[in-house]
Amino acid sequence: MPISAFDHYTIRAANVDVSARFYSEIMGFRTQVLDGFEFPFRLMFLGDQAIVHLMGAGEALDTFLRRGAPCYDTGPERITGNMEHVAFNATGLASFITRLSDSGIPFSERSLPDYGVAQLMFDDPDGVEIEVNFPIAEKL
Numbered sequence: 001m002p003i004s005a006f007d008h009y010t011i012r013a014a015n016v017d018v019s020a021r022f023y024s025e026i027m028g029f030r031t032q033v034l035d036g037f038e039f040p041f042r043l044m045f046l047g048d049q050a051i052v053h054l055m056g057a058g059e060a061l062d063t064f065l066r067r068g069a070p071c072y073d074t075g076p077e078r079i080t081g082n083m084e085h086v087a088f089n090a091t092g093l094a095s096f097i098t099r100l101s102d103s104g105i106p107f108s109e110r111s112l113p114d115y116g117v118a119q120l121m122f123d124d125p126d127g128v129e130i131e132v133n134f135p136i137a138e139k140l
Helices: 016-025 059-065 092-103
Strands: 009-013 030-034 041-048 051-054 085-089 108-112 117-123 129-135
Touching: 009 016, 016 030, 016 041, 016 051, 051 059, 092 117, 092 129
Parallel strands: 009 051, 085 129
Antiparallel strands: 030 041, 041 051, 108 117, 117 129
16 A cells, blocks of 8 residues: 555644644644643644644653653653754745744745755754745745
8 A cells, every 4th residue: 555645744842832833833834733642742734734833842652652751851762763853945035034034033044046046944943944945036
């Protein structure tokens, strides 16, 4: 059975409310609070897809997931792996740069004309690098 679609990525958030505000105000995602868990939990929607799951880091989450993570403790048995970055496609490069600048979020820019994209790279509140790709024509 082939893979048919990307579903979501999950972040062990140091502060779920700060991270949810970032994904809402900067990325434009809609927030849904999930109750009924022993830890804070937010779903961040891109359209109808809950693309980012924000789970509050701590012992309750470790128990729920049956493992820890480097952000909460150390030791090789707690490592869940390394993610370099997550990428999105968008339009509206100039307004996105303004949004990042107005929010005080440091970012870098890179143009890849051979691939037709202008990229912005920045980190979310938990240190996950986000890449947003825009049509190169918006850079010109």
